[in-house]
Amino acid sequence: MVTFILRRIISLLFVLFCVITITFFLMKLAPGGPFDRERKIPPQIMKELLAKYRLDGPWTQQYRDYLWDVVHGNLRLSLRYRNRSVNELLAQTLPVSGTLGGIAFLIATAGGIWVGAFAAVRHHRPADTLSMLGALLAISIPTFVVGPLLILVFALRLRWLPVGGWSGISYLILPAITLAAPYLAYIARLMRTSMLEVLGSDFIRTARAKGLSQPRIVYKHALKVAILPVVSFLGPLAANLLTGSVVVESIFNIPGAGAFFVNSVLNNDEFLLGGVVIVYCSLLVVMNLIVDLVYMGLDRRIRLYD
Amino acid sequence: MISAPATITETPGIWERLWQRSVPRIALVILAVVTLAAIIGPELMPARAREVSADQYSPPALAHPFGTDLEGRDLLYRVLEGARISLLVGISGAFISFFVGTAYGLVAGYAGGRLDGGMMRAVEILYSIPRLIIILVFINAFDKYVKTWMANEGLGSMAGDSRVIILILCLGLIEWLTMARIVRGQVLTLKAQQYVAAAQALGQSHFKILTRHLLPNLLGIVVVYLTLTVPAVILDESFLSFLGLGVQAPQASWGTLLADGASVINPIKSNWWLLVFPGVAMCTTLLALNFLGDAIREAIDPKARR
Numbered sequence: 001m002v003t004f005i006l007r008r009i010i011s012l013l014f015v016l017f018c019v020i021t022i023t024f025f026l027m028k029l030a031p032g033g034p035f036d037r038e039r040k041i042p043p044q045i046m047k048e049l050l051a052k053y054r055l056d057g058p059w060t061q062q063y064r065d066y067l068w069d070v071v072h073g074n075l076r077l078s079l080r081y082r083n084r085s086v087n088e089l090l091a092q093t094l095p096v097s098g099t100l101g102g103i104a105f106l107i108a109t110a111g112g113i114w115v116g117a118f119a120a121v122r123h124h125r126p127a128d129t130l131s132m133l134g135a136l137l138a139i140s141i142p143t144f145v146v147g148p149l150l151i152l153v154f155a156l157r158l159r160w161l162p163v164g165g166w167s168g169i170s171y172l173i174l175p176a177i178t179l180a181a182p183y184l185a186y187i188a189r190l191m192r193t194s195m196l197e198v199l200g201s202d203f204i205r206t207a208r209a210k211g212l213s214q215p216r217i218v219y220k221h222a223l224k225v226a227i228l229p230v231v232s233f234l235g236p237l238a239a240n241l242l243t244g245s246v247v248v249e250s251i252f253n254i255p256g257a258g259a260f261f262v263n264s265v266l267n268n269d270e271f272l273l274g275g276v277v278i279v280y281c282s283l284l285v286v287m288n289l290i291v292d293l294v295y296m297g298l299d300r301r302i303r304l305y306d
Numbered sequence: 307m308i309s310a311p312a313t314i315t316e317t318p319g320i321w322e323r324l325w326q327r328s329v330p331r332i333a334l335v336i337l338a339v340v341t342l343a344a345i346i347g348p349e350l351m352p353a354r355a356r357e358v359s360a361d362q363y364s365p366p367a368l369a370h371p372f373g374t375d376l377e378g379r380d381l382l383y384r385v386l387e388g389a390r391i392s393l394l395v396g397i398s399g400a401f402i403s404f405f406v407g408t409a410y411g412l413v414a415g416y417a418g419g420r421l422d423g424g425m426m427r428a429v430e431i432l433y434s435i436p437r438l439i440i441i442l443v444f445i446n447a448f449d450k451y452v453k454t455w456m457a458n459e460g461l462g463s464m465a466g467d468s469r470v471i472i473l474i475l476c477l478g479l480i481e482w483l484t485m486a487r488i489v490r491g492q493v494l495t496l497k498a499q500q501y502v503a504a505a506q507a508l509g510q511s512h513f514k515i516l517t518r519h520l521l522p523n524l525l526g527i528v529v530v531y532l533t534l535t536v537p538a539v540i541l542d543e544s545f546l547s548f549l550g551l552g553v554q555a556p557q558a559s560w561g562t563l564l565a566d567g568a569s570v571i572n573p574i575k576s577n578w579w580l581l582v583f584p585g586v587a588m589c590t591t592l593l594a595l596n597f598l599g600d601a602i603r604e605a606i607d608p609k610a611r612r
Contacts, residue, residue: 018431023439030447133593140592142541144548145564145585148571156572236433246438247548262549265442273439281434 097244097256116191330601402478407485415493533599
């Protein structure tokens with residue numbers, strides 16, 4: 001167990017190193033520089049700017065310096081949000097995105113598992129067909145359509161919830177639902193397929209033969225096994241949701257980190273991009289590690305059943 | 307192009323089985339109608355429908371069955387034109403992911419050992435960079451090159467199409483990761499079959515084994531995944547359009563039309579047709595593709611058939 005975790009942490013460091021290297025050189029190769037948008041800068045000032053942001057010198061030197069800084073937890077100054085460090089920008093926005101994403105994560109997982117199991121138990125009946133049609137619709141309608149529609153109905157017409165912004169629990173509800181909807185639908189589909197397979201397996205037949213009640217079979221025996229494909233999807237899901245969604249955050253005017261994912265690339269803000277990528281990547285690998293540990297826990301019980 | 311499933315001739319009966327069931331039949335008919343409408347629809351429209359007019363935001367009527375948009379353009383024409391670009395991006399992007407992913411997965415799975423480990427590690431690393439960032443970096447990097455290339459080739463008049471080409475490349479080059487994983491997994495099981503060992507023993511070249519023995523047996527799962535990649539790419543394009551990075555005006559895709567429609571939602575004057583018609587067109591197509599994919603999966607998977 002300990003060696004397993006240790007090996008995974010070493011592999012995390014390796015993946016992080018590769019990802020930082022790839023993004024660093026991709027940004028260097030991309031046309032355009034961080035100071036392109038402004039009016040022509042005199043060469044002397046440009047030189048000082050480059051020196052201030054430590055963008056002078058050969059790439060290999062810059063790369064080494066950057067890695068050194070990252071190892072020491074210094075993600076450097078943003079090139080676009082002047083005089084603000086990437087650490088500061090992320091510390092300010094990630095808690096917001098994380099709160100919203102965490103709630104969306106809970107809605108998507110709990111709702112998806114429930115809908116999927118519900119549909120599987122009613123296989124080939126109208127409730128199954130309808131919920132799967134609903135799930136496909138939720139996947140097919142982009143969030144930038146769902147969001148404004150929810151605002152129109154619940155905020156503007158019914159006036160139950162605020163239109164947008166970030167100053168209380170009621171501000172969380174609509175964006176969290178918008179963010180969760182497609183993932184909920186995806187999990188429901190995963191869950192239904194896997195539940196159907198499990199319900200057709202031998203150990204469920206045995207449970208039926210023992211005379212166990214249907215709810216007991218479904219919730220006590222089948223769910224534990226059927227949930228496995230969903231569990232392995234939760235790692236990437238958490239990393240995606242917790243780092244914020246640019247679309248949902250811009251629709252609901254939420255001061256989260258999502259916008260950095262787009263702006264950092266478009267503004268050639270390579271250090272902000274680096275920070276965002278490091279956070280996302282570490283989160284993804286850590287979440288995958290947790291998922292694997294959970295999986296191993298569940299797995300032991302499967303072997304008992306098999 | 308939608309008739310791709312017909313290529314699974316190795317397992318006779320699938321095509322017939324699909325056509326006998328109502329869901330895939332309806333899906334196929336819908337896809338045929340949408341494709342046909344996208345190809346010939348815009349040509350059939352009267353010339354005045356294509357032009358900007360003073361008739362701003364007029365609701366659906368006989369002259370404009372789908373209403374008009376901000377610039378008084380006929381929405382029916384815009385939706386048909388959007389179908390062209392969305393389908394083009396979706397299908398071409400999916401095919402790029404198909405070629406790259408299948409080739410990569412085949413080689414990795416067949417080679418096994420260290421090469422396999424390294425290739426799959428690379429996929430894992432690419433997975434740990436947020437998708438949006440990879441797409442944006444590609445767009446950022448390709449934009450200039452594709453434009454200069456097109457200018458050099460004397461295609462300057464098609465400058466508007468350069469963005470479409472970039473989108474196809476980027477989305478195809480991001481979607482192949484999952485395809486590669488699926489194909490590799492499949493190859494690993496196929497490779498253990500005796501007919502592969504027999505072919506090796508007879509001294510057939512690796513290339514022949516890959517193309518003659520492994521590829522045909524992979525086609526089923528690959529076609530399923532292909533039908534599911536097309537809607538994914540269409541959705542991705544719509545998100546990029548919402549961010550202003552998709553197809554550039556005056557060209558339209560379903561994504562740009564939806565983004566425009568969603569941006570004018572307000573409780574006083576709902577220009578509902580701007581959202582409803584592109585939305586229905588896109589959702590119907592995506593649903594049809596998803597249902598078709600599921601149906602093919604069921605038709606080729608003996609476990610799913612009951």
